[in-house]
Amino acid sequence: xxxxxxxxxxxxxxxxxxxxxxxxxxxxxxxxxxxxxxxxxxxxxxxxxxxxxxxxxxxxxxxxxxxxxxxxxxxxxxxxxxxxxxxxxxxxxxxxxxxxxxxxxxxxxxxxxxxxxxxxxxxxxxxxxxxxxxxxxxxxxxxxxxxxxxxxxxxxxxxxxxxxxxxxxxxxxxxxxxxxxxxxxxxxxxxxxxxxxxxxxxxxxxxxxxxxxxxxxxxxxxxxxxxxxxxxxxxxxxxxxxxxxxxxxxxxxxxxxxxxxxxxxxxxxxxxxxxxxxxxxxxxxxxxxxxx
Numbered sequence: 001x002x003x004x005x006x007x008x009x010x011x012x013x014x015x016x017x018x019x020x021x022x023x024x025x026x027x028x029x030x031x032x033x034x035x036x037x038x039x040x041x042x043x044x045x046x047x048x049x050x051x052x053x054x055x056x057x058x059x060x061x062x063x064x065x066x067x068x069x070x071x072x073x074x075x076x077x078x079x080x081x082x083x084x085x086x087x088x089x090x091x092x093x094x095x096x097x098x099x100x101x102x103x104x105x106x107x108x109x110x111x112x113x114x115x116x117x118x119x120x121x122x123x124x125x126x127x128x129x130x131x132x133x134x135x136x137x138x139x140x141x142x143x144x145x146x147x148x149x150x151x152x153x154x155x156x157x158x159x160x161x162x163x164x165x166x167x168x169x170x171x172x173x174x175x176x177x178x179x180x181x182x183x184x185x186x187x188x189x190x191x192x193x194x195x196x197x198x199x200x201x202x203x204x205x206x207x208x209x210x211x212x213x214x215x216x217x218x219x220x221x222x223x224x225x226x227x228x229x230x231x232x233x234x235x236x237x238x239x240x241x242x243x244x245x246x247x248x249x250x251x252x253x254x255x256x257x258x259x260x261x262x263x264x265x266x267x268x269x270x271x272x273x274x275x276x277x278x279x280x281x282x283x284x285x286x287x288x289x290x291x292x
Contacts, residue, residue, distance in 0.1 A: 017042050017164075017189040019212055020071065021290040022059055023052045024259045027087045033288055034058045036088050036260055038214060039071060040184045040191055042163040046070040049080045049182060049193050051091040056098045062289055073099040080159075080166065081112030082195030083179040084119060093123050100145040101134065107147035111158050111166075113178035117150045124148065154178060169206045171197035174237035181206065192253075196260060198236060199243040204250045212292060213253035217244050219271055222264030238262065241274035248279040256283040257292065 018041040023034030035052015039059065046068075048055070056073055063071035076099045082088060096108060110116060124131075134141040151158065159166040164186045173179035173196050183206045184191045192207040194200075194215040207213050220240045223231055238260075239247070248256050256279075261271060268285045275283055284290075 017184075017186040017191070018068070019189075019191055019214070019257070019292040020046075020062055020066075020068065021214075021257070021259065021286045021288060021292075022048070022055055022062065022071075023050075024261065024286045024288055024290075025052060025087070026260050026262055035091055036196075037091070038193065038259070040164070040186075041068060041070045042186050044070050045078070045161075045163055046075060047078045047080065047159075047164065047166070047184065048076060048095075050082055050088045050195070051079060051095040052087050053090045053094075055091040056094050058288060062291070065289070066291055068291075073102045074104045075099075077104065077106055077108055078159075079108060079110045079112075080168075080182055081110065081116050082181065082193070083113055083173060083176050084115050085176075085196060088196070089119065092119065093127065096120075096123065096148055097127060097130070097146070100141065101139075103142065104145040105142050106144055107149045109149050109151075111151045111153055111168075113154065113180055114152045115178070117152055120148050120150050153180070155180075167206065169202045171195060171200040171203055173197045174233075183207070183210070194239070196238065198239055199247065204247055207247075207251045207253065209252060211254040212257060213248070213251055213255070214257045214259055214286070215239065215244055215247065216260035217241055217258050217271060217275075218262035219264055219266040220274055221270060222262070222266035225265055234262065241271055242278065245275045245278035248275070248281055248283070252281065254282070255292065256281060257286045257290075258283065259286045261285060 020039040023037040025033030034054030036050045037055040040047045059071040158168045167183045190210040191212045192210045
């Protein structure tokens, strides 16, 4: 049984915590949604979760539009990965190298499940010639900005600084041996991110009473329109609207933000309707660029 963690944070914080939805998409190539990614922004520092396609440019756009300098490319220095599915990691090379080219002056810190170290090593090898030219050539790039410090984790406290404490917990995501959710505790908010998962008791234990729960979802009505193999897949790997309503009833978050929304031909409004049959709390469809 998972116990609710007791967190003690320094009391010298200023400002408030913001949740920024950078990418709310799925493997479907929706031109209006970047791949899965979000940011928890605290005191001018951004903590990014996942790096789907388009993450760096989406972060740059939000930084400019919403006046959040923490999301400028050269400030992207902390990344948390939930699992290694391609839609959550296809932007990883972009996250490593684009900010480095744009004068990130310190190593990128990456925390994720077992396997992220190997993925990182292979990407660095693939781009070794690029780095050689950029660092030792006429660009005179900052070598520190191209470094990646990787920490593989499964559960427990995985990160702590003056702004926040981050805890990882394992969730159920089909055949993946390691799939993580994250709980961010700051002075003024608790934000829990599900990652990709089906109904997971561990998430309920870690999220109970949180301020914001960011959770993936698929439409039960929409899934019935898909062929059998996809019905089997999604019901094993992902969370239905009915399951999420049960989760929310247990957790009672201040706000439930839907992401990775699989409608399968249904509407975004239908997701809210399906959840609302059981859960009456505040629920919103997350969109790229939303700030909570």
